[in-house]
Amino acid sequence: MAEGTAEAPLENGGGGDSGAGALERGVAPIKPQYLTTKEQFHQFLEAKGQEKPCRETEVGDSAGNDLAEPEAKRIRLEDGQTEDGQKEEAAEPREQPQTQKRARGQNKGRPHVKPTHYDKNRLCPSLIQESAAKCFFGDRCRFLHDVGRYLETKPADLGPRCVLFETFGRCPYGVTCRFAGAHLGPEGQNLVQEELAARGAQPPPVRNGLDKALQQQLRKREVRFERAELALRRFSQGQPPGPTPAAAVPEGTVAKGAPRQDNCGAQQVPTGLGTSTPPSSPVRTCGPLTDEDVVRLRPCEKKRLDIRGKLYLAPLTTCGNLPFRRICKRFGADVTCGEMAVCTNLLQGQMSEWALLKRHQCEDIFGVQLEGAFPDTMTKCAELLSRTVEVDFVDINVGCPIDLVYKKGGGCALMNRSTKFQQIVRGMNQVLDVPLTVKIRTGVQERVNLAHRLLPELRDWGVALVTLHGRSREQRYTKLADWQYIEECVKAASPMPLFGNGDILSFEDANHAMQTGVAGIMIARGALLKPWLFTEIKEQRHWDISSSERLDILRDFTSYGLEHWGSDTQGVEKTRRFLLEWLSFLCRYVPVGLLERLPQRINERPPYYLGRDYLETLMASQKAADWIRISEMLLGPVPPNFVFLPKHKANAYK
Template identity: 90%
Template sequence: MAEGAAEASAESGGGGSDSGASAPEPGVAPIKSQYLTTKEQFHEFLEAKGQEKPSQGVELDLSGKLYLAPLTTCGNLPFRRICKRFGADVTCGEMAVCTSLLQGQTSEWALLRRHPCEDVFGVQLEGAFPDTMTKCAELLNRTVDVDFVDVNVGCPIDLVYKKGGGCALMNRTAKFQQIVRGMNQVLDVPLTVKIRTGVQERMNLAHRLLPELRDWGAALVTLHGRSREQRYTKLADWGYIAQCVTAASPMPLFGNGDILSYEDANRAMQTGVAGVMIARGALLKPWLFTEIKEQRHWDISSSERLAILQDFTRYGLEHWGSDTQGVEKTRRFLLEWLSFLCRYVPVGLLERLPQRINERPPYYLGRDYLETLMASQKAADWIRISEMLLGPVPPNFVFLPKHKANAYK
């Protein structure tokens, strides 16, 4: 699971934000009884598949491209359309739980939907067991149109970790290897993996795992420069990411963490990584992709930012529907995004450039009323912005962001 909005989404069931899409046709999505439940079945399955497909990973060349992270809750299709417009090269769907996909849950399958503007698009899977992850990969191979499939080995939250998924796989190398090799056997598209530096703060594991991932058939790995234990309490360790580039070679390594300006992106690329993944930076300012490509700071006006929100609203109503349910679903996801957008400080108000991602902005008055309103840390003000775009909220409406740290009561 990627940055920012990750923690609470899995607490509420792990995904299911885009319920506007349909599940696969009847008879395609297997039910629980169709899982590969024993090691013998799993090995027979792999052996049969191995006769049809090579065991080596498929090549994936994303060198130098800007990769929008798979952002749980906020990385929905309308938001990805916004980021594509501003220059994101690669997009990835929100983390999907493999067991939910195998059960045919419509809300989970909706996370795999791709918009036509997403020319390089992948999906991210979370799971703890080789049999279900491999079966899910085989199912995706038959039913969805993607350019790659990513395995989530970076999710830090307890709900996933305690079940053996996410970061826990970094300490379960036998299972990790079976998952990567098994999925790689059944996919016609490249398999990628997202990991952290390790589980505990002072015990880096990535440099030891990267050569193995290369041998297991991973086409590309993204390294988030923090451990599970750190969460976001410290800055990403780009020095360690630089060390890991050699360990991964010739497999491409992408770096992830704390990129909020073109200077940050430039420094990241100097470590030797093949490219950068952008997560919270895109939530704070989706025009960051434009800034990086044009090597400039954009002093974007409040009216320009409101126009971006209007576009998101329009995309949301297209995606989730324009009935009452669709309007309120669009509003909820708009509010989740506003809980991050409020942390952006306009370039024209900064005493020094650039803004740092770990700095919490103090209260300030903007250059106009709208700029001040957009800087508010209060959920009530985010609701006011949503009413400007979607009309009055329903009676007794309450909003508490899933990423609770961004709001004050």
């Protein structure tokens, strides 16, 4: 019985039990007593839950006709055609019928407001870091140096508790903290809890930061990439990209008298070892001399990546930030990966790009995802990461469908550029000391699958693991993921492990996906809609989570965000922005107790419904103004000039 239930979301998606027949296909089957109309839904929210309008049990009433008509028919009627396809005579001019079409894709022209825009008067960083005797900027400083004047214009505190002060014993933002009342003394001095501060100093909870000295070297192009240049030189000479032979190593790069190791693992004793005379002067050792900079690790020496059967949180752009990953780890995610980072930006030392590589101490299996189109930049970036960051694997993004990446030859375009793709994979493998993984799609064009031909080549090139998203680039995120094709690709990739990705929103979906023979599953949008999905899969149950529990999750996210981005005005507004981006996905979740048929399908849009309490109804709203209202419950009122438009048009169901 459970097996049949699990097959439905992956084969027919919108189908279900006969009880859901009152609604059109593609609409979540909600119990009739909870259904309402658009007008009554927003009227209820505007009244702040004080007055409950009577619920509409009939979905096809006048105000709810947008659910009664199929999508294609609804668009045809809006364009001025009758049901038989004839042109309707214009009795009255219509007002912009194109506004009725569903929005798709990204909001590319949205206003960009920097967090510093909300700080009219900014205090000098030297005062914040309690080094007022020496200003970092000298006479050119354009920041305030008068703490009293700053406090006169500073907005009121947002709350009595400071997360940083309670967690680490000291808030590094001092008087600029929006919760400064919790840790400022009577004379405005920043208080410190010595015991907590000493405990929080070691080890640091977040790793993989960019050192200032390294950043300057990257910006001035002073960093050398010996191993990457050696690998690229071999490609340009047409030599096979195998292990580096002894003849290819430049003279003088291996310590004299050091034992060499051939490809089979046998040590060769260098000549003249027994005849050398000891030096007359005393020799002082300065540490071990290794050859890691010129001799790459053999595959058997690399760290192995064994994540079969584990739950893998996808590297989600914008929403897959460190605070969100901490939420998912708490609910049972086993493997996490940073957001997609562009290799050229990393090589230029951009702080915003390096921030995507940061790793929290709770992320025990963590990787970073790189995007690039050319072997030289990708290989150099891989060598840079192998020196500077602590990761368990490096992933190549060959599944990104956006035009900005595709037109430059990256993302999905690499599936059609096999020569460059091979050079990227082999070059990165030669300089990395951790496993290399790849994320791909079924292909570029719809119904033209490429993955089954590419997977054996990736296996031969030395890839440790591949994740396959069951859609093509043209499909983006529409239609259903093709898990039958993923099952075919599992056989083509064997014995290399293959993870499947697409349309996992319940433990039934996960069970059906595992029946295809994949080594594991990657969860993307399902984690955005309900991060407790990892718990449901591991415990094999549906969790009818309450609205107060969901608010507690958001409260934890804001605490993690303030800890990660800061508790000053900039940090608060950056936390708010990422919270709002996440809420644009969370609003699509339908509580278990309201559904006629379980589980909820990821391709089913929720109709207008009234939840079991006001907060549950508010969380179901698809208006950005209501998301802002939720953020104000957690982070206080927004600034007067606050503007927000979601990056992804997840509120396309207006």
